Amino acid sequence: MERNLRMISDRISKMAGAKIIEKRYSYRDYQKYRQSSHKFELKQRLYFLIQQSKSFDDFLEKAEQLHVHIDFSQKHSRFMMTDRAMTKPIRGRQLSKRNLYDKDFFRTHFVKQEIESRLEFLLNRVNSLEELLLKAKELNLTIDLKQKNVTFTLEENGKPISLSHKKISDKKLYDVNFFQDYFKNKEVGVSYGLENLxxxxxxxxxxxxxxxxxxxxxxxxxKKYKGQRDAIHEFEVELVEHQIERLVDEGIYIKVSFGIKQSGLIFIPNYQLDIMEEENHKKYKVYIRETTSYFIYNKENSEMNRYIKGRTLIRQLTNDSRMIPYRRPTVESLQEKISEINLLVELTETDKKYQDIKDELVAEIAELDIKLTQTNEKITTLNKMAEVFINLKGAELSSQKLARYDFSKLNLTESISLEQVNEKIGVLQEKLDRYLDEYESLVRRLETFAKIFNNNKNMYQKFQENVSVE
Structure with a gap:
């Protein structure tokens, strides 16, 4: 019955030219999928193996240890987990829309790893490009520099594999300009010979x-890795309607801010979203991991695009933000009129000139703007420190490695704890909220003031005349 009604509804919608929205894949659906899906479990094992393997051969050896049987002999790679009740193998192309998870995919990953490792090793031990090319060949790496592009060819077990510079690293672009600038700015150090290289x-x-x-x-x-991943806190946040910018088939866009007059949109996919129908409205719940990074899209200025950590986003959405929260305007037309009258009364009592009052307001706003910027910068730094502490204890090795680098870069010491950092953030946030309230109040006063005297220059004079007549 339900299926027939759905078919009728779809047909009517098509005739009317309406778009048919399929059933959303919600957070609850995703949790069921995680618990029962062979595909999800396989992807977790493969990700772990990629992170923990030294080479392609090491990857295959450890895969067998994790009960993952891999068959690269056919057109499509096939995977079976021998410790699970699988009735048929999973093909590599089923695991990802972007990657085929075939033999070339895994080989390329480890070749990239080895090329970048050789570059990291050699660049600290050479003083010129010519010396780099020579010593790279000693380590079975050929570097071919063209006009702009660079091709790296690594030979392993008698088989050469070539990759362009764009595919080598996510952190650095090893193009011609990189090498030219590197050796131009490098201080000449000790040059090691080819012996024992x-x-x-x-x-x-x-x-x-x-x-x-x-x-x-x-x-x-x-097992430990899975336990750590499952232990990462996933927070449930209920949204109110004004936080939702747009609802689309794949999820929702929500509006957030990350500084003074700086805002953008974040996309939350369906698998992190639950939409519940209630009597007169819909309830939206999002599920956010504090260690996940979310992309903020600014449609007016692409230079303002950036990433925000889940922990910061959670605070934003729950009005416990460690950054300046997004605030909707609340001044109604009646309140504006009252403000205008209050301002005129204040002018009458204080007998100050318009220019003097305006200058005072602008000076106060400028002073508060500096305080806001300084406090916000301190909070941003502390948030970065907090992220470092969280990532140091995270399950992903790449995040841990980057966190150790940031730990050193931020001059952190073992005596500092995450709890201390969060306490400092809380103190600064209270100060920031106080400054922000003062700032918004002054801006509203200035806007009202300008509106009165720019749009209605004779308003004050008429007001005085009316008062004197009465």
Whole structure:
């Protein structure tokens, strides 16, 4: 019956030219999928294996240890988890829309890893581009510089694999300009010969990979990894209607702010969203992980696009923001009229000239603007520190590595804790809220003041005349 009604409804909608919206894939659906899906479990295992493997061969060896059987012999790669009740294999193309998860995908990942590792090792040990090219060949890496582009060819087990500079790293662009600028600005250091170069690189590799688990430890390490991922707090936040900018088939756009007069849109996909129908309205709940990064899109100015951490977004949406919250205008026309009268009364009592009052207001606003900016910058720095502490304890190795770098860059010490940082953020937030209230009050006064005297220059004079007549 329900199916027939749906078919009739769809047909009428098509005839009317309306778009048919399929059933949304909600957060509750996603949780059921996570618990029962072989595909989700397989992707978790593969991600863990990629992070913990030193090479393609090491990846295959550890995959068997995690009960993942991989078949690259056919047109499409196939995966079976031998410790789960799977009736048929999962093809690589089913795991991702962007990547095929085939043999080339995994090989390319580890080739990129090795090329970047060699560059990191060599750049600190050479003083010129010519020396780099020579020593790279000693490590089976050929660097071919063209007019703008660079091609890297790594030979492993007698098989060369070539990649362009755009595919090597997410952190650096190893193009021609990079190498030219690097050696132009590099101070000349000690130049090492070719002797023992491979031995030194092998020691460098061992140091790089020392945190990766062995094959025997893989299964136990994966259980720990899953436990850590599941332990990451996922917060449920209920939205009110004014926070929702737009509802689309794939999710919702919500409006957030990240500074004074700086705002943008964040997209929340359906799998992080629940929409519940109630009597007279809909209830929207979003589920946000504090360690996830969300992209803020500013449609007026692309230079204002940026990322915001889940922990900051949660505070934004629950009005416990560690940044300046988005506030909707609340002044009604009646209140504006009252403000105008109050202002005129104030002028009458104080007997101050318009220019003097305007100058005072502008000076106060400028002073508060400086305080707001300084306080906001301090909060931003503290938020960055808090993110570092969270990522240091996170499950993803890439986040931990970046966090260790930021820990050093921010000059943090072991004596500082996340609790202390959050306490400082709370104190500054109270101060920021107080400054913001004063700032908004002054701006409203100035706007009302300008409106009265710019649009109605004779208003004050008429008001005085009316008072004297009465």
């Amino acid at each position: 491979q031995k030194q690189y092998h020691a460098f590799q061992e140091e790089r990979d020392k945190e990766k688990v062995s094959t025997e430890e893989s299964e136990e390490a994966f």
